[in-house]
Amino acid sequence: MRFFRSRQEPEERDEKLEEGLSASRKVFFGQVSALFEREEITDDTWEELEELLIAADVGVETTFTLVEGLRDRVDSGTLRRPSEVREALKSELVLMLEAVAPRRGPNGIDGLLVTLVVGVNGVGKTTSIAKIANRLKLNGANVVIGAADTFRAGATDQLQVWGDVTGVPVISGAPNSDPAAVVHDALTAAKARGADVLLIDTAGRLHTKYNLMEELRKIERVVQRQKPSAQEHLLVLDATTGQNGLTQARKFAETVSLDGVMITKLDGTAKGGIAFAVARELKVPIRYVGTGERVTDMAEFEPRAFVEALWA
Amino acid sequence: MFDSLTDRLQGTFKKLNSKGKIAESDVDLALREVRVSLMEADVNLKVAKSFVADVKETIRERHALESLNATQQVIQVVNQEMIELLGSDQSKLETSPALPTTYLMVGLQGSGKTTQSAKLALLLRRQGGKPLLVAADIYRPAAIRQLETLGNQLNVPVYSEGTSSPPEQIAANAIKQARSGGHTHVIIDTAGRLQIDEAMMAELERLKQQLRPTETLLVVDAMTGQEAVKVAERFHERLGVTGLIMSKMDGDARGGAALSIRAVTGVPIKFVGTGERPESLEPFMPERIASRILGLGDMLSLIERAEAAFDERQAQELERKMRTATFSLQDFYNQLQMVKSMGPLDELLGMIPGMGSAMRQQDVKVDDRQLKRIEAMIQSMTPQERDHPEIIRNSRRKRIALGSGTTVADVNALLAQFSQMQKMMKQLSTGKMPKLPGMFR
Ligand SMILES: Nc1nc2c(ncn2[C@@H]2O[C@H](COP(=O)(O)OP(=O)(O)OP(=O)(O)O)[C@@H](O)[C@H]2O)c(=O)[nH]1
Ligand SMILES: [Mg+2]
Numbered sequence: 001m002r003f004f005r006s007r008q009e010p011e012e013r014d015e016k017l018e019e020g021l022s023a024s025r026k027v028f029f030g031q032v033s034a035l036f037e038r039e040e041i042t043d044d045t046w047e048e049l050e051e052l053l054i055a056a057d058v059g060v061e062t063t064f065t066l067v068e069g070l071r072d073r074v075d076s077g078t079l080r081r082p083s084e085v086r087e088a089l090k091s092e093l094v095l096m097l098e099a100v101a102p103r104r105g106p107n108g109i110d111g112l113l114v115t116l117v118v119g120v121n122g123v124g125k126t127t128s129i130a131k132i133a134n135r136l137k138l139n140g141a142n143v144v145i146g147a148a149d150t151f152r153a154g155a156t157d158q159l160q161v162w163g164d165v166t167g168v169p170v171i172s173g174a175p176n177s178d179p180a181a182v183v184h185d186a187l188t189a190a191k192a193r194g195a196d197v198l199l200i201d202t203a204g205r206l207h208t209k210y211n212l213m214e215e216l217r218k219i220e221r222v223v224q225r226q227k228p229s230a231q232e233h234l235l236v237l238d239a240t241t242g243q244n245g246l247t248q249a250r251k252f253a254e255t256v257s258l259d260g261v262m263i264t265k266l267d268g269t270a271k272g273g274i275a276f277a278v279a280r281e282l283k284v285p286i287r288y289v290g291t292g293e294r295v296t297d298m299a300e301f302e303p304r305a306f307v308e309a310l311w312a
Numbered sequence: 313m314f315d316s317l318t319d320r321l322q323g324t325f326k327k328l329n330s331k332g333k334i335a336e337s338d339v340d341l342a343l344r345e346v347r348v349s350l351m352e353a354d355v356n357l358k359v360a361k362s363f364v365a366d367v368k369e370t371i372r373e374r375h376a377l378e379s380l381n382a383t384q385q386v387i388q389v390v391n392q393e394m395i396e397l398l399g400s401d402q403s404k405l406e407t408s409p410a411l412p413t414t415y416l417m418v419g420l421q422g423s424g425k426t427t428q429s430a431k432l433a434l435l436l437r438r439q440g441g442k443p444l445l446v447a448a449d450i451y452r453p454a455a456i457r458q459l460e461t462l463g464n465q466l467n468v469p470v471y472s473e474g475t476s477s478p479p480e481q482i483a484a485n486a487i488k489q490a491r492s493g494g495h496t497h498v499i500i501d502t503a504g505r506l507q508i509d510e511a512m513m514a515e516l517e518r519l520k521q522q523l524r525p526t527e528t529l530l531v532v533d534a535m536t537g538q539e540a541v542k543v544a545e546r547f548h549e550r551l552g553v554t555g556l557i558m559s560k561m562d563g564d565a566r567g568g569a570a571l572s573i574r575a576v577t578g579v580p581i582k583f584v585g586t587g588e589r590p591e592s593l594e595p596f597m598p599e600r601i602a603s604r605i606l607g608l609g610d611m612l613s614l615i616e617r618a619e620a621a622f623d624e625r626q627a628q629e630l631e632r633k634m635r636t637a638t639f640s641l642q643d644f645y646n647q648l649q650m651v652k653s654m655g656p657l658d659e660l661l662g663m664i665p666g667m668g669s670a671m672r673q674q675d676v677k678v679d680d681r682q683l684k685r686i687e688a689m690i691q692s693m694t695p696q697e698r699d700h701p702e703i704i705r706n707s708r709r710k711r712i713a714l715g716s717g718t719t720v721a722d723v724n725a726l727l728a729q730f731s732q733m734q735k736m737m738k739q740l741s742t743g744k745m746p747k748l749p750g751m752f753r
Binding site: 051054055056057060120121122123151153155158160161175211241242243245248265267268270273274293 | 465654
């Protein structure tokens with residue numbers, strides 16, 4: 001099938017991640033570094049720093065909090081040179097991400113783990129599921145995918161293609177059928193196959209749509225009723241998203257509670273500043289990053305490595 | 313809920329008012345609030361800066377801060393300038409004198425190109441055109457299938473060649489087919505791509521050169537953050553974008569990206585996508601986006617949600633019941649369900665201009681649980697009880713309280729309130745009370 005055609009020659013996965021991050025590094029932290037190579041810290045320094053953080057979608061509130069904290073430390077004399085301020089900013093950023101200890105995959109779970117993947121329209125849920133499924137399978141897990149997006153045209157076919165590519169079975173229902181019924185079937189199938197992980201793809205929904213959010217609750221109840229060994233909810237966020245990303249995360253967290261976030265499209269020019277805002281405000285760990293359209297274009301999110309890589 | 317600009321300015325001016333005279337530095341303080349507010353709405357930093365500089369000028373000229381209601385004055389200036397910047401008049405889609413008119417749809421991955429293509433096709437068909445949809449996304453799994461399904465639903469033919477021919481060839485053949493088939497419009501759905509993907513951008517350039525489309529429409533997600541300008545600039549540089557479609561405007565993103573892109577590229581915003589259904593495409597109205605960006609409330613959204621939730625026939629039936637005082641607890645229950653389907657109450661109230669800040673100032677918490685209790689009580693009643701609440705005596709009240717997890721006092725309160733409501737309706741229908749203006753018309 002032609003879906004296998006990749007847009008570029010395949011390369012090393014890690015190289016790809018580097019490449020994806022380099023845009024952010026150059027434009028954003030490159031400027032921050034330049035800022036702190038100057039002799040003195042002035043008011044302009046702070047203002048420019050604020051602007052750089054905001055331009056990276058970190059958000060006004062998070063930015064002000066960060067910058068104020070650093071200013072206080074300069075005022076009280078604990079930080080003196082620009083280079084010290086830079087290091088302090090770096091560790092503050094890392095801290096923000098590390099404050100929420102990431103939970104990792106299905107390790108240590110005996111029996112079936114059900115991962116429900118949610119998010120607004122077009123963020124990359126389906127592609128991310130393919131990526132996660134592929135990775136888990138390569139790690140030796142027995143994976144099943146449930147195609148509970150019965151609403152969007154072609155959604156099931158899209159997932160089926162990924163199922164063929166990754167060799168992971170996809171359980172689906174008829175178009176416009178009840179997604180909860182598909183979830184029920186997928187759970188039954190996953191159990192029958194002795195699967196370790198069931199990944200459930202859901203239709204994209206805006207967090208403001210009351211009925212659609214209620215539908216997620218219903219899906220969650222269906223999962224609970226079948227008592228899998230463990231259940232988790234993963235939110236997919238598009239790195240290109242601005243401040244609304246935080247509202248999205250909040251609303252989805254209120255509806256189904258969140259265990260992790262995957263940030264996609266980091267291969268673009270978007271800085272992923274939303275990661276800091278989400279981690280700070282919602283205390284939900286960022287678990288994975290998506291860095292392209294191929295099934296291998298993903299990486300686990302490592303707070304320190306993430307910030308270091310951005311900075312280098 | 314975010315702090316609207318009104319809230320922010322009110323806070324600032326309260327401090328200033330107690331001081332008496334307004335100084336130059338106070339203007340800057342107010343403008344700082346404007347800037348923060350813009351950035352929270354995802355307006356591009358540079359755009360926000362130059363916009364605020366313009367606003368400052370106007371405020372000075374008009375001595376806007378010296379008046380009694382400085383908040384309103386500033387808001388008015390900001391709002392006006394924003395509407396101007398967004399493009400005061402609605403722009404229409406261009407059509408080609410020689411058939412077919414062609415629209416090339418471009419954008420980032422996941423921005424909503426396919427959905428907007430289908431919406432556009434429906435719109436054109438309804439206007440009497442004969443559109444042809446073209447599936448030129450040969451990369452994303454099942455993208456063609458998605459467009460075909462939509463075309464099928466809308467009764468619009470879809471031209472596709474599967475995934476083995478290059479988009480250029482697909483487009484060329486599609487145009488031929490459109491000519492021979494007497495199609496008036498050709499809408500070409502292309503694959504989503506990053507603006508920095510050289511090979512993929514070159515593909516679009518070739519398509520554009522070959523097709524010379526009537527319009528090249530960039531689809532932008534309303535939720536886009538600070539990168540929006542960079543993305544749009546790049547697409548515009550390479551393709552000469554002629555119009556923007558902002559998708560997913562039915563969410564609560566404030567849509568600063570729209571303002572930013574318009575300001576930087578000068579490309580007009582032509583449509584906004586307001587839902588997943590094929591009908592949900594609306595002409596762009598600058599006033600609406602301006603008041604969203606500024607958080608001035610959105611009555612139109614509220615009305616739309618109400619229209620979506622309330623079916624006209626149901627509304628007429630309800631009115632009749634109210635008039636004839638046969639409005640039952642069952643009707644009341646149904647009505648609650650409709651309101652509920654519009655969204656959480658605090659969110660709805662927040663859409664009423666000024667209400668958001670008023671609610672926060674008085675720390676009003678809308679209790680959705682109270683609604684749930686009422687619902688549970690009605691659910692615990694028999695159909696007969698719902699139609700004739702007067703038969704609900706003591707033992708029945710106990711049963712209902714037990715069944716709904718409430719107390720007898722709760723049930724009493726509900727019944728008392730309901731009988732009050734019925735009395736009011738009776739008075740209304742017999743004309744003993746002045747008709748509420750415009751309510752049940
Ligand atoms: N560049 C890039 N594109 C991505 C990434 N992840 C997904 N995409 C693309 O984004 C588009 C949307 O992805 P989907 O996986 O269909 O998104 P979704 O959330 O399932 O969409 P809906 O089900 O329609 O809500 C597709 O074109 C994907 O190829 C990523 O990390 N980088
Ligand atoms: Mg999907």
